[in-house]
Amino acid sequence: MNDTPHRYTAELAGRIETTWQDRWEEQQLFRAPNPAGPWADPETVARFDGAMFVLDMFPYPSGKGLHIGHPLGYIATDVTARFNRMLGKNVLYSLGYDAFGLPAEQYAVQTGQHPRKTTEDNIVVMARQLKRLGMSYDDRRAIRTIDPDYYRWTQWIFLQIYNSWYDENAPREDGGRGRARPIAELVAQFESGERATPDGRAWEDLTEPERAHVLDEHRLAYTSQAPVNWAPGLGTVLSNEEVTNEGRSERGNFPVFKKNLRQWMMRITAYADRLADDLDRVDWPEKVRIMQRNWIGRSHGASVRFAVDGSETVLEVFTTRPDTLFGTTFMVVSPEHPVVDRLVADVWPEGTKPSWTGGANTPAEAVDAYRLAASRKTDIERQTEGKDKTGVFTGSFAVNVATGERVPVFVADYVLMGYGTGQVMGVPGQDQRDWDFATAFDLSIVRTVQPPPDHDLDTAFTGEGPAINSTNDGVSLDGLGVAEAKARMTQWLTEIGAGEETVTYKLRDWLFSRQRYWGEPFPVVFDEDGVAHGLPDSMLPLELPDVPDYSPKTFDPEDNSSEPEAPLARATDWVEVDLDLGDGKGMRRFRRETNTMPNWAGSCWYYLRYLDPENPDAVVDPANEEYWIGPRPAPIAGAPEGAVDPGGVDLYIGGVEHAVLHLLYARFWHKVLHDLGYLSSSEPFRKYFSQGYIQAPAYQDSRGQYVEASEVIETAGADGQPEFTWNGEPVTREFGKVGKSLKNMISPDDMYAAYGADTLRLYELGMGPLEASKPWETRAVIGSQRFLQRLWRNVVDEESGELVVGEDDPSAEVLRVLHRTIDAVRADYVSLSFNTAIARLTELNNALTKVSGGAPRAAVEPLILMTAPLAPHICEELWARLGHVESLAYEAFPVADPAYLVEDTVTCVVQVRGKVRARLEVPSDIAEDALRERALAIPKIADQVAGGVRTVIVRAPKLVNVVPA
RNA sequence: GCCCCCGUAGCCCAAUCGGCAGAGGCAGGCGACUUAAAAUCGCUCGAGUGCGAGUUCGAAUCUCGUCGGGGGUGCCA
Known part of the structure; x- marks a missing residue:
């Protein structure tokens, strides 16, 4: 007994915990009132001392349930939510489910169950685990991305983006220029003639497909042919993250090919500047802001046009170093660049060196062979070949605008089609890649920045120094530093019409379609001319149809000629429809889009729906948006002078693995909705905090196989170091992410049983700083x-x-x-x-x-x-x-x-030359002079400074430091 | 290669502005309780801050170099 x-005990804790969890739920204790919308309760709202929105990155309901790594961030937000309620704040805190996605579809294919069934089962498991943890969620706001009531609005947002264009000149309320506008306003510009059509014809003379094509060039969501990762053996396209370094699929290890397919794209590049600039206005870890800035990759430089000798063709390059133009001794064009066709000469010109020809008899032969070889290489192969420079001469020469000299034009795959203009000026003196190419192809090297005396003579010099060898009849850079020289050269190029200041970005438009079943259907149909039409609001949600077979069609793994067949394409009754779109054309025949949206779509805006989850009339009532996440009077600490608070969630906690894509995509959508007038806030997440990972020990046997961590026995070795055995065999320990692959799964359920949820919460937060990764013990x-x-x-x-x-x-x-x-x-x-x-x-x-x-x-x-x-x-x-x-x-x-x-007395330390020599108990309000006197009066101190005192530093009341002469 | 972060006791971690290296926890040791053990309780031991310079009256904290660990990115012109 x-x-x-x-x-x-754990047992009593368990009884207490479940009792209170049930009671909280019955009392609906954590339901936060809204000022407007279907739940409008302004009187209750008024009783609070302000609003606070605390947010977690909502989970994907995995079949394995939670492990002890998941709850760390959830516990932190729960504590913050509970603390703020006790401060009198109206706290919005909930957790939904990001429930569309690949794993559910794959699991469904394997088990023959519908992904909705397995997903909902998983949600039940996770919801139970989270309730058992004591989360103070507002249960009414726990949206699920797979519910038609939710994805109705995902589709609605898609249509807002589709029906918008980016007007770079439109003024914004924050003083900048450029914002999204309804596409109808662009159509009006074309109709009135205010804006010319690309080929100059009048708008009314264009056919409908022609007009659609013109508008597609402007829409923020548009279709285009884009290279994607196609794995015939899986029958599906893959995201880059799902492809291994060896160019195979992570799952199944099938070959992956790049294939051009018609895809939906999002014109996120239109927002590149604002996405970069507004990082200054949000309270995020500096690390994450740097990651986003790197991803956007804005770089300032100049575009420079080079005439091709004896031809009308003009080469245009982008360079961040216009100051080095005098050192340009060759040009390089990407193999995929269409201009290559116009550069290829009939015969090798005089001065062609043997190494330039690739052994071919004519430039055409050499270039064709090189382009073919390059096209067969994957991105990965291009990378793994490292710095070995390859290329061939086109037979053409360009004219260096600064020196007037003829410089050979090469085709080489170290220049990428996808960045800048796909053409570069080769400046070996100041660029190591160009140096390597020049060395491999015996091209001349001219230094135009003076390297320091200790500089390695066999490398390019990319550092700061005075310009040299940089004078012509029109301009001289000699002696100028890099920044001045850049400015001077750019100015000269502009004057002579050979170039101008330019900004480029690494950011690419966002590939937005997937050949999958388990995702949001696009609210788009195509007419018999192939013109896309957005569905009218009245037809939303467009529900995902049940299909007998949601597995993708697979092919011979090596069959690169195969084409993905989206599972929805087989639902012919659904795909082929007669609709009246309400555009005055009556009932017509349409074909539905059979791609689905990527996993990002539902997670791009879920925080907005938490604000007003049952609103049937709007994505969120403007008053609710303003109340919960509207801009505040004061900008965040550390914001630049004059910055305005952008609004957004008060605290967003999540793992750093989403620091770039998810946060960037959500910011993009938010800004579009802001521009269109639906949101008062211009950023989704005012404060973001990236939590660390909980790592758990994992053990490998002598063959490197992971063994079940829970079965490993620890003993103290002869040298006092711990030793580990599994089934009597010695194993080695490492720390890694918790999960199945390392066989170190630890379930919160086990912790509830052994200690209780309160103990688990306390332990996880007590381990160390929230942002640090730390080992579970x-x-x-x-x-x-x-x-x-x-x-x-x-x-x-x-x-x-x-x-x-x-x-x-x-x-x-x-x-x-x-x-x-x-x-x-x-x-x-x-x-x-x-x-x-x-x-x-x-x-x-x-x-x-x-x-x-x-x-x-x-x-x-x-x-x-x-x-x-x-x-x-x-x-x-x-x-x-x-x-x-x-x-x-x-x-x-x-x-x-x-x-x-305040203490009455404090202990004052008395130092001699910074070393503690004595202590004094003194009143905490002691004056400096009095403290100095008392310190110097201590016999031990007096002895030590008998030779005289140079100075005495007093920091009343806690410290005196005596410096002897 | 480039960029960012972190190295404090056997382990996880504290340390306002540069001012006594220690708040808390684990493990260890001693003791109490117990027939015994576990659990529990009380007490206790323990590092000079990865390494080397520098700045300073004074450095875990600032600067430079270096080693180790983690993350991001990668032929981005």
Whole structure:
């Protein structure tokens, strides 16, 4: 029989936790009122002290359920949500499911179940695990991307983007220029003649397909032929992330080919500048802002036009180093570039070196062979060949505009078609790639920046230095530094009409279609001329049809000529439809788009739907948007002078693996909707915090195979280092991401059973800073349980279950500890420093344990309130046992009394030359002079500075440093 | 290759503005409770901050170099 029936064991914790979880749910305690929309309750909203939107990256409902790595961020947001409720804020906090996607489809194909069934089953499992963790979600707002009521609006947003164009000259309210406008306004410009059509004909003289084609050049969502990763053996296209370094599919290890297919694209490049500039206005980790800026890859330089000798053809290059133009000794064009055809000469001209010809008899032969070889190489092969430069001479010469010299034009695959103009000027003196090419092809090298004396003579010099060899009749750069020389050269190029200042980006338009079943259908149909039409709102949602077979058609893995067949294409009854689009043309025959949207679509805007999930009339009521995420009066700390707050979610926590794509795509959509007037905020996430990973030990046997981590036995070795064995065999330990592949899965369910959810929450946040990755150690979880057991014992007698709190006033000493703790914990919660908050609470808890006569109620109650965001169940239970009827979820968070924060006396350290030599107990308000005198009067100090004092540094009241002469 | 972050006790981690290296936890040691063990409780041991310079009255903190670990990116003109 248990001696201590009221001890806080895992079993008791489990009972308490499930009881409170049910109670919270019954009382609908965490439902946040909205000011407008279907749930409008402005009176309740008015009772709060402002709004706070706390957001997690919503999960993909995997069949394996949660592991202990997942909840870290969720616990952090839950603590933040609970803390802010206690500060009087109206807190919006929920968690939906990102439920379309490839794994569900693949699992469905394997098991013969419908992906909706397996997905919904998985959601049930995850929802149970999360409820058991004690999350304070508003359950009404937990949207699922697969629900037609949700993806109706995903489709609606797609249509807004499709029906928009980017007007680079339109003024914005923030003072800049460029914003999305309805496509109808562009049509009006064409109709009125304000804007000329590409070929100059009048708009009304264009056929409908011609007009559609013109508009496609402007739409923010458009179709185009684009190269994609095609795996015939899988019957599907793959994202780049799904392709291995060896150019095979991650799943199944099938060959992957680049294939040109008609695809939907999103014109995200139109927003490149704003996506880069507005990073200054959001409160994000600097690391993530740098990653996004790198991804956008804005670079400033100049475009320069080169005449081709004896031809009308003009080559146009982009360079970030116009100052080095005098050092251009050759030109290079990408093999895929259409201009190559016009460059190929009939015969090898005089001066052609043997190494330039590739052994061919004519330039045409050489270039054809080279282009064919390049086309057969994958991107990966081009990369893995590294720095070995290959190429052939075209037989043409261009004219260096600065020197007037003829320079040979080459075709080489180190120049990429997809960046800049696909043509470069070869400047070996100041570019290592060009140097390598010049060396391989025996081309001349002219330095136009003076390298320092210690510079390696066999390499390019890319650093800062004075320009040399850079003077002609029109311009001289000699002696100028790089920045000045760039400006001077760009100015000269502009004057003579040979070039101008230019900005380029690495960012590409976003490939937006997938040949999959389990995704949002495009709300688009094609008429018999092949012209695309967006469906009218009244036809949304366009529901994903049930099909008998949702697996993609597979082919011979090596059959590059095969074409993907989207599963929806087989639903012929659905694809071929007669519709009246309401455009005055009556009932017509259409063919539906059979691609589906990528996984990103649903996750691009889910946070907006949390704001107003049941609104049938709008994606979100403008008043709700404004209330929850509208711009605030003050910009974020550290924003540039004059910056305006962009609005957005108050706190978004998620893994850094989504730092580039998801966050960038969501920002893009948000800005489009802002431009079109649907949103007052211009950024989705005002503050983003990237959490670290929890790593768990994984073990490999002598063959390098991972073994089940839970079955590994640790022993102390002869040298005191731990040794590990599995089934008696020695294994080696490493730390890695938790999961199936490393066989180190640890389920939160096991932790609930062994310790309880409150202990798990406390342990995960107590491990270290939220942003750090740290190793899981099951053995250490006990420490968090002990903390809660001590807290329990401060209130409840383990034998009898009676209250044991003292009703006397706390001592001054206890009050000082209490108020110092309040002060620190408040600050720690605000800065997400949960590990130090836990340490402070532990300290206070330990101190109360030692108070004779029982921990005083006046100290225990604030301790419980402060611990409640971290460990809500046990705190609710103790709060109730202390006689409170209401949940503590909306109790005011304790406030520190400044009177208890100041000490009467402090210990002052007295240093000699920076080394501590003595200590003084002094009044905390001691004057500098008095402190100096007292320090110098200490005999030990006086002895040490007998030779005289050079200076005394006093930092009253805590430090005196005496520097002897 | 380039860019960013991190190295503090056996382990995970603290340390406002540069001012006594230690808040908290794990493990270890000692003790209490127990017939015994586990659990629990109390007490306790423990590093001079990866390494080398520099700045400073004073450096874990700032600067430079170097080593180790992690992340991003990659022929981006």
